[in-house]
Amino acid sequence: MTKSAWSRILFAAMLSLVLVLAACGGGDKKDDGEKKDDKDTSDKTEEKSTEGEFSYEDFDQTVANTGDPSGTGTLKVGYTSDTPFEGTLNWAFYQGSPDATMIGYFDEAVFSMDADFQYTQDGLITYEVDEDAKTVTFTLAHDAKWHDGTPVTIEDYVASYEVIGHPDYDGVRGSDEGFTLIEGYEDYQAGKADKISGIEVKDDKTAVFTYKELAPSLTAGGFWAYAFPKHHYEGVEVKDMAASDQTRKNPIGIGPYKVKSITTGEAVILEKNKDYWRGEPGMDGIEIKVIPSSSIADAVEKGDVDVALSFPTDQYPDVSEMEGVEWLANIDGAYTYIGFKLGEWDADKKEVNYKPEEMKMGDKELRRAMWYAMDNDAVGNKFYHGLRWKATSLITPYHANWHSDVEVPEYDPEKAKQILADAGYEDVDGDGFVEDPDGEKLEIKFASMSGGDIAEPLTNYYIQSWKEIGLNVVKTNGRLIEFNSFYDMVGEDDPEIDIYQAAWGVGSDVDPSGLYGRKASFNYPRYASEENDDLLKKGNSTEAFDVDYRKDIYNQWQELMVEEMPVIPTLYRSYVIPVNERVKNWSEEYGFNEDTLLYRVGVDE
Incomplete structure (x- = not known):
């Protein structure tokens, strides 16, 4: 999806802290994130291999065609995907980035955000922090209406917290400190209280939130970024909201365009919201259609779509000279990764049950050997022509001032073999694959998603890399897995998955607890430790308002x-x-710029 200012908060919402899923949630995450102070985002560069054919730094971020839009015409958007979008079209309930993209065109954040990933006072709601009282006063600064004509009130913002924190809420948000630091939130979430004691609505435009302590992430995406149309869901129980018609068939928002029709999993047709609070939108409407990766370039070239979101990076070299098209690029707030199943999710406790001693991938030496066997520099150049490059840390160069140049295993298959041998993994029966230290057959089931021309070759590349060091890695169920099914299986800790290949889109806050915290449902590896708990807590503590302190914690x-x-x-x-x-x-620039907000986008006819 576009990373222009209007969707920057969308990404923040992807992960309740960071993003989400290849997908993302909150604040979003989220896949679905945020940071502050000396965060210079003007130079989000990272030293990487120069063997690649292209670099994102050589592209513009804003189109040359600028000026006042006509107010007419229809923008045709193609969302590149080989699977239907799920259709959970509300910020509180969605999980995958396809749904987040669709929502982002009709509902918007109540806050704006600058290039330093800090909430500003340019949005529908402003805020005032009282550090002594540990309160934040939220004020509805402008008159706005929901798409059905109902006025927005501050209670609609409060309703987001009441729904996400409700004991019957079964979504993936609400576990990060943007929620849990509010006084009374955890009692409300546990069903011990009928309301969140730390939230007080003063009038239709003002609410005061009292926190147990203030954390640096709050103003960098920690405040939940969206209002919830309370009246729209009147009479619907919280447990039924995600599957309701209000979410799936007739969702509403406060954005410059409103839903006219939905073709389930395939398309969303939007029309102008004449009551949009910032002013008249620049077009009559927007048509968003899901287009397979094999067809997206042709659709762009024929003019069937004006903008192609999630365009397959690997296809760019073949179509870079396409006429009538301007190519934009930027660093992505995302990374791909190989995850290891190290436990399971405890639904009753709503936390990770980390039990590596019972899991096939619980041996760190096995995981370490697999890392040494992977040549990710070659992957970036071979499959993505330099537009992706080897990752090291789980805090990406997108968060330039927080990313650390940590030392990681370099590609060395001979060292990988030695690590396995030293840890007791030997080829006992001479079939070319090692057995585990107990002499038992070792078959590692690898889940990877379908979609795009390189999904299968890339998966096979990793499987072959591991085969070369004697590991028998096979595809889960013998094939690649469709996007929605993949995340269902990963999220439900399917026993047919030992390892998996996925991606996270990170949000505005650098805080990684929404992905790797003990109580984070997005913690798909199901990893937990006291040291991890301690560092994540310190990273978002009051002491972490000291930027140097916070950097040191996140380096650790x-x-x-x-x-x-x-x-x-x-x-x-x-x-x-x-x-x-x-x-x-x-525009694909980061930070608030009213000239490139969605309502200012237009088309020449």
């Missing part, structure tokens, strides 16, 4: 993740996006 955390290896980061990413020359004001 990045080193811990290399030592523990619940996941192996594989590639950092940039993205390219083709935009038809008739499109006006489209």
Whole structure:
């Protein structure tokens, strides 16, 4: 999806802290994140291999066609995907980035965000922090209406916390400190209280939140970024909201365009919201259609779509000279990784049950050997022509001032073989594959997603790399897995998955607890440790308002993740996006710029 200012908060929401799923949730995450102070985002560069053919730094971030939009015409958006979008079209309930993309075109954040990933006072809601009282006063600064004409009130913002924190809420948000630090939130979540004691609605425009302590992430995406249309869900129980018609068939928002029709899993047709609070939108409407990766370039070239979101980076070299199209690019707030199943999710306690001693991948030496067997520099150049490159830390160069150059295993298959031998993995029966230290057959089931021309070759590349060091890695169920099914299986800790290949989109806050915290449902490896708990807590404590302190904590955390290896980061990413020359004001720049907000985008007819 576009990373222009209007969707920057969308990404923040992807992960309740960070993003989400290849997908992402909150704040979003999220896949689905945020940071502050000396965060210079003007130079989000990272030293990487120069063997690649392209670099995102050589592209523009905003189209040349700028100026006042006409107010007419229809923007045709293609969302590149080989699977239907799920259709859970509300920020509180969605899980995958396809749904997040669709929502982002009709509902928007109540806060804006600058290039330093800090909430500003330019949004629908402003905020005032009282450090002494540990309160934040939220004020509805403008008159706005939901798409059904109902006025937005501050209670709609409060309703987001009440729904996500409700005992019957079964979504993936609400576990990060943007929620749990509010006084009374945890009692409310546990069903011990009928309301959140730390939230007081003063009038239709004002609410005061009292926190147990203030954390640095709050103003960098920690405040939940979206209002919830309380009236729209009147009479619907919280447990039924995600599957309701209000979410799936007739969702509403506060954005410049409103839903006219939905073709389940395939398309969303939007029309102008004439009551949009910032002013008249620049077009009559927007048509968003899911287009397979094999067809997206042709659709762009024929003019069937004006903008192609999630354009396959590997296809760019073949179509880079396409006429009538301007290519934009930027560093992506995302990374791909190999995850290891080290436990399971305890639904009753709503936390990770880390039990490596019972899991096939619980041996760190086995995981370490697999890392040494992976040549991710070659992967970035071979499959992505330099537009993706070898990852090291789980804090990406997207968060330039927080990313640490930690030492990680370099490609060395001979060293990988030695690590396995030293740990007791030997080929006992001479079939070319090692047995485990107990002499038992070792078959590692690898889940990877279908979609795009390189999904299968890339998966096979890793399987072959591990085969060369004597590991028998096979595809889960013998095939690649469709996106929605893949995340269902990973999230439900399917026993047919030992390892998996996935991606996270990170949000605005650097805080990684929404992905790797003990109580984070997105912690798919199911990793937990006291040291991890301690560092994540310190990283978002009051002491962490001191930027140097926070950097030191997150440096320690990045080193811990290399030592523990619940996941192996594989590639950092940039993205390219083709935009038809008739499109006006489209931008991939980060930070608030009213000239490139969605309502200012137009098309020349």
